[in-house]
Amino acid sequence: MRTIDEARPRESADALSEPTFLSIANLSKAYAADRPVLHEFSLTAKAGEFVSLLGVSGCGKSTLLKIIAGLSPLSSGSVRIAGMNPEAAREIMSFVFQDPALLPWRTVARNVELALEFEGLSRSLRAARVESVLSLVGLGAVGRYYPRQLSGGMKMRVSLARALATTPRLLLMDEPFAALDAMMRNRLNEELLALKEQQRWTTLFVTHSIAEAVFLSDRIILMGANPGRVCEEIAVQLPAARTASLRSEPAFLHLVGQVGKRLAGIRA
Amino acid sequence: MNSSFWRLPLLTFCSLVLLWQAAVVLFKVPDYLLPSPVEIAILIPARTRDLLRALLVTGGEALGGFLLSAVVGIAVGLFFAISTVIRRCLYPYVVLLQTIPIIAISPLILLWLGNGSLSVLFISFLISVPAVVANTTQGLISVETNLLNLFRMGNASIAAVLFKLRLPHALPHIFVGLKIAAGASVVGALVGETFAGSSALGAGGLGYNSIYALSQLATPYLFALILTSSLLGLLFFLLVTTLERVMVGRWHESVLGDRMD
Numbered sequence: 001m002r003t004i005d006e007a008r009p010r011e012s013a014d015a016l017s018e019p020t021f022l023s024i025a026n027l028s029k030a031y032a033a034d035r036p037v038l039h040e041f042s043l044t045a046k047a048g049e050f051v052s053l054l055g056v057s058g059c060g061k062s063t064l065l066k067i068i069a070g071l072s073p074l075s076s077g078s079v080r081i082a083g084m085n086p087e088a089a090r091e092i093m094s095f096v097f098q099d100p101a102l103l104p105w106r107t108v109a110r111n112v113e114l115a116l117e118f119e120g121l122s123r124s125l126r127a128a129r130v131e132s133v134l135s136l137v138g139l140g141a142v143g144r145y146y147p148r149q150l151s152g153g154m155k156m157r158v159s160l161a162r163a164l165a166t167t168p169r170l171l172l173m174d175e176p177f178a179a180l181d182a183m184m185r186n187r188l189n190e191e192l193l194a195l196k197e198q199q200r201w202t203t204l205f206v207t208h209s210i211a212e213a214v215f216l217s218d219r220i221i222l223m224g225a226n227p228g229r230v231c232e233e234i235a236v237q238l239p240a241a242r243t244a245s246l247r248s249e250p251a252f253l254h255l256v257g258q259v260g261k262r263l264a265g266i267r268a
Numbered sequence: 269m270n271s272s273f274w275r276l277p278l279l280t281f282c283s284l285v286l287l288w289q290a291a292v293v294l295f296k297v298p299d300y301l302l303p304s305p306v307e308i309a310i311l312i313p314a315r316t317r318d319l320l321r322a323l324l325v326t327g328g329e330a331l332g333g334f335l336l337s338a339v340v341g342i343a344v345g346l347f348f349a350i351s352t353v354i355r356r357c358l359y360p361y362v363v364l365l366q367t368i369p370i371i372a373i374s375p376l377i378l379l380w381l382g383n384g385s386l387s388v389l390f391i392s393f394l395i396s397v398p399a400v401v402a403n404t405t406q407g408l409i410s411v412e413t414n415l416l417n418l419f420r421m422g423n424a425s426i427a428a429v430l431f432k433l434r435l436p437h438a439l440p441h442i443f444v445g446l447k448i449a450a451g452a453s454v455v456g457a458l459v460g461e462t463f464a465g466s467s468a469l470g471a472g473g474l475g476y477n478s479i480y481a482l483s484q485l486a487t488p489y490l491f492a493l494i495l496t497s498s499l500l501g502l503l504f505f506l507l508v509t510t511l512e513r514v515m516v517g518r519w520h521e522s523v524l525g526d527r528m529d
Contacts, residue, residue, distance in 0.1 A: 090423055091423075098414075099414060101418050103432075103436070114432070117422075118428075
């Protein structure tokens with residue numbers, strides 16, 4: 001369960017009083033001088049916060065995640081994760097890609113194990129960790145299967161298990177459920193929140209789906225394109241314990257409508 | 269594969285052989301032009317020793333050429349994958365090697381390596397190596413960006429990226445190259461022998477024996493040699509596909525069928 005402190009709606013004064021975990025300041029990125037992707041992008045997040053980035057295609061959402069992960073260089077500005085630069089912070093972050101990015105020649109268990117091999121864990125420690133994290137995502141029984149034998153939703157769960165195996169403090173998710181059908185997407189959203197209750201990582205979540213962003217997030221960043229920038233921040237003031245039934249509640253539906261309107265305003 | 273899979277092809281084969289036999293008997297075709305299947309079938313057991321010896325000679329040369337092209341081809345592919353500069357400098361020449369008719373340069377090989385099995389092996393190698401290099405390189409460099417990013421996120425070493433990601437990813441591609449090379453190495457050995465086969469009478473391989481049989485108009489024996497050559501090609505193909513099944517059979521889509529939902 002979340003503490004009362006976590007459940008409290010976030011206000012800016014509140015954010016200042018708590019230590020900042022992720023801080024992005026005046027970040028700009030351009031592939032060429034006349035092709036800016038991100039312009040003066042600033043964002044801070046507290047530990048344990050779930051922040052969604054919502055915006056039209058080409059607003060630099062994915063690029064932003066890659067920069068935070070140290071996979072893409074920035075042109076100017078700064079990114080600090082728990083006081084570290086992106087490359088140094090890799091040890092405490094995990095990236096969940098839009099596709100499951102599994103190695104087809106490894107079994108499910110060995111795929112999850114890969115993340116632990118990078119950390120240099122001993123074989124016995126790895127095996128125990130793999131087993132516990134697979135059962136955490138509800139895949140305890142499929143460890144010896146190959147990715148090819150799994151459905152799309154199961155593959156995504158494996159990908160999530162691999163990301164969580166290293167107990168990250170920051171989870172970067174780049175439209176992880178975009179390729180799934182709506183039912184599966186909803187289910188995985190609920191599971192993701194339930195897992196977050198237990199492990200309490202900070203999340204930066206890129207999505208195209210307004211409902212998904214509202215359901216998952218503590219805060220939604222609406223982004224504009226050409227170049228990518230922060231247009232608006234919306235605090236999601238919904239109860240902390242979110243279950244499937246929330247989706248039919250008026251407060252939820254109202255907020256989805258509001259966010260949709262604001263997003264449409266940016267596009268125009 | 270079940271027995272019904274083979275029923276129709278087998279029927280086709282039997283019909284064609286019967287048709288062939290009937291045509292030869294009906295039109296009284298002389299055997300130096302086209303021997304009948306029965307004639308060839310009678311000849312094979314009588315000359316099994318010669319055929320087997322020729323098979324071993326050519327098989328040895330082709331196997332040597334194939335193994336050399338596998339080792340060299342994969343090694344060159346690895347270098348190409350590690351260094352973009354090396355790849356840019358040399359890759360066009362690998363493609364070029366594919367376009368050179370090896371027959372055209374085989375006199376040169378004869379000049380440098382002399383008559384005999386070594387030249388034949390080298391010709392077999394030259395014909396089969398480009399396919400291995402091209403497919404290995406392609407497999408090693410065509411890894412999805414997200415998988416590479418995953419390894420970068422784990423601060424994986426160059427060796428880890430190569431051996432845990434690029435090489436396993438390239439395996440199916442490498443086997444495509446090896447399958448082409450297996451067929452080509454047999455062709456290379458046969459063609460090579462027609463140029464550089466042993467000059468000792470009857471001691472040469474299948475290619476050399478074919479030329480000899482032709483000069484004698486021993487057409488039934490020529491047919492027996494063709495059959496034996498086909499057998500050699502088939503053996504090589506089976507060798508590679510078996511190896512492929514063992515190494516990538518468990519996971520690759522081309523082999524694996526069932527899905528779990």
